[in-house]
Amino acid sequence: MRRVILYILTLALTFSFSSCSGLFNDLYRQAYSRLGELHDDDAINLYIPKLLEAINKNNTDEVKALLSYEVRDKYTDDDVQALIDIFTGELENPCPKEWIDSSSLSGGSKYVATTSSDWFFISSDDSMYSIAFTIRYLDDYYPRNEGFEYICVFDKYREAYFNYYSETNFDKNKAIIVETASPSDLPEGYQEVRRINGNIQCFKPEANITRPNPVTKEAVKAFLNTNDNYNSFVAHFGEPNSKSWLFPAWEIGENQYITIGCIIDNFDEEGNELCASYEHINEKTTIYGAYISNQDKRTGDLWPNEN
Numbered sequence: 001m002r003r004v005i006l007y008i009l010t011l012a013l014t015f016s017f018s019s020c021s022g023l024f025n026d027l028y029r030q031a032y033s034r035l036g037e038l039h040d041d042d043a044i045n046l047y048i049p050k051l052l053e054a055i056n057k058n059n060t061d062e063v064k065a066l067l068s069y070e071v072r073d074k075y076t077d078d079d080v081q082a083l084i085d086i087f088t089g090e091l092e093n094p095c096p097k098e099w100i101d102s103s104s105l106s107g108g109s110k111y112v113a114t115t116s117s118d119w120f121f122i123s124s125d126d127s128m129y130s131i132a133f134t135i136r137y138l139d140d141y142y143p144r145n146e147g148f149e150y151i152c153v154f155d156k157y158r159e160a161y162f163n164y165y166s167e168t169n170f171d172k173n174k175a176i177i178v179e180t181a182s183p184s185d186l187p188e189g190y191q192e193v194r195r196i197n198g199n200i201q202c203f204k205p206e207a208n209i210t211r212p213n214p215v216t217k218e219a220v221k222a223f224l225n226t227n228d229n230y231n232s233f234v235a236h237f238g239e240p241n242s243k244s245w246l247f248p249a250w251e252i253g254e255n256q257y258i259t260i261g262c263i264i265d266n267f268d269e270e271g272n273e274l275c276a277s278y279e280h281i282n283e284k285t286t287i288y289g290a291y292i293s294n295q296d297k298r299t300g301d302l303w304p305n306e307n
Contacts, residue, residue, distance in 0.1 A: 043137035044115060047148065052091040052122070055084050067175065068136050068147040074175035082178040086153055089125030110140035114149070119159075121195060128156040128193070128200055150175055156193045157181035159200040163244040164190075166277040187243060194242060196249045197259050197293040201242040206251050211238040215250045217302055220258055220290055224303045230262050230285040245278040249293065258302060261289040 047066065054062035060080045067075070116134040123129070134150040152170070154162060158181040162168065170177045183191035190202035213219065215237050223236055234240070240248035240260070247259040263286050264276040290303040 043113075043135060044117075047135050047137065051148070051151075055087055056090055058084055060084065066147050068149045069144040070136075070142070071149055071175040074173065079174065079176040079178070083151065083153060083176050086155060086178050086180065087124055087129065088127050091122055091124045111138050112136070112141065113138040116150075121198060121200065128159075128195060130154045130159040130200060148175075150177075152177040153179070155180045156200050157183060157185060160193045160202040161185050163199060163201055163246060164278045166245060190243055195295045196242050196244075196257050197247055197291075198295075198297055199244060199246060201244045201249065203242045204239075206241060209238055209241065213237055215252055215258060217252070217258070217292070220250075221303050224287060224290060228287045229283075230260070230281060230287055231283055233260070233287060243278050245276050245280070247291070247293070248278070255294050257293045259291045259293045259298070260287050261291070262286065263288055 051063070051066055054066065060077065063080050063083065114134060114136045116132075118132050119130045121128060122131055130153070132150070132152040133148055136146055136149050139145045158179045161181045164187060170179060183193075186193075186202040189208060190204050192203040192205065194201060194203040196203075213236055220237070223233065227233070237250065241251040241257070242249040245262075245264060247261060249257040249259045251257055262281065264280050265284065289301065291298045292300040292302055
């Protein structure tokens with residue numbers, strides 16, 4: 001989906017903006033040969049826990065020290081404080097197995113390496129957040145530029161809003177982006193938020209939904225074998241418990257859902273494809289897959305091929 005200024009050497013700036021970055025740099029070089037393989041997942045495992053630790057301590061200086069010097073003109077003290085303030089309670093480091101969406105490496109005798117993740121889930125107390133980031137974890141030319149180049153955090157309501165509407169209005173040139181929403185921003189009747197298949201989605205309890213026919217694995221498979229139209233599916237089984245343009249879900253048990261993958265064609269008047277959202281589902285929307293999921297991940301393929 002989705003995202004050099006003049007350097008004046010003073011002791012204070014060196015400590016404030018380079019100390020933590022230099023620490024990670026030293027740790028990294030101790031662990032791996034300069035000409036050996038570069039491990040971006042290990043770099044993330046150095047940076048993310050330190051970021052969460054700094055946020056938990058409400059320490060703006062430690063957060064700043066983890067940012068690349070190169071982006072210091074793309075955030076303000078208020079941005080750093082907003083990053084700390086959005087979170088409530090002690091943050092848990094999720095250590096997901098697949099955080100890396102993209103990475104890059106360039107150089108000859110010297111290296112510059114970055115790694116990025118679009119959205120992954122973190123939690124504290126009963127709250128949920130999605131975070132995206134880019135880390136320059138190696139820069140042999142300008143080591144002071146090692147650190148976070150970009151951090152974007154949504155609270156659970158903003159993330160659920162995004163997964164329904166796919167709307168992003170923030171300034172992508174900023175180094176730190178913090179966005180919140182409220183239950184009233186979600187579709188009517190969907191003010192609850194749950195995590196399903198690893199995604200934060202708006203949710204309506206089963207008690208508030210009318211079901212023309214029961215939603216079971218067998219019934220869903222039988223229906224999709226003869227009709228893969230999304231609107232026909234909803235007419236037969238009733239609306240989903242969670243609405244997301246990625247994978248709307250029907251609850252079939254405690255922490256068990258049938259999620260549906262849809263093909264949503266969304267074009268402007270000139271035929272250019274636009275960003276899909278749940279509101280773009282129409283009479284031509286087709287289902288390409290049905291899956292069994294829990295809150296964390298997809299646990300099996302239901303249709304067309306069952307594991």
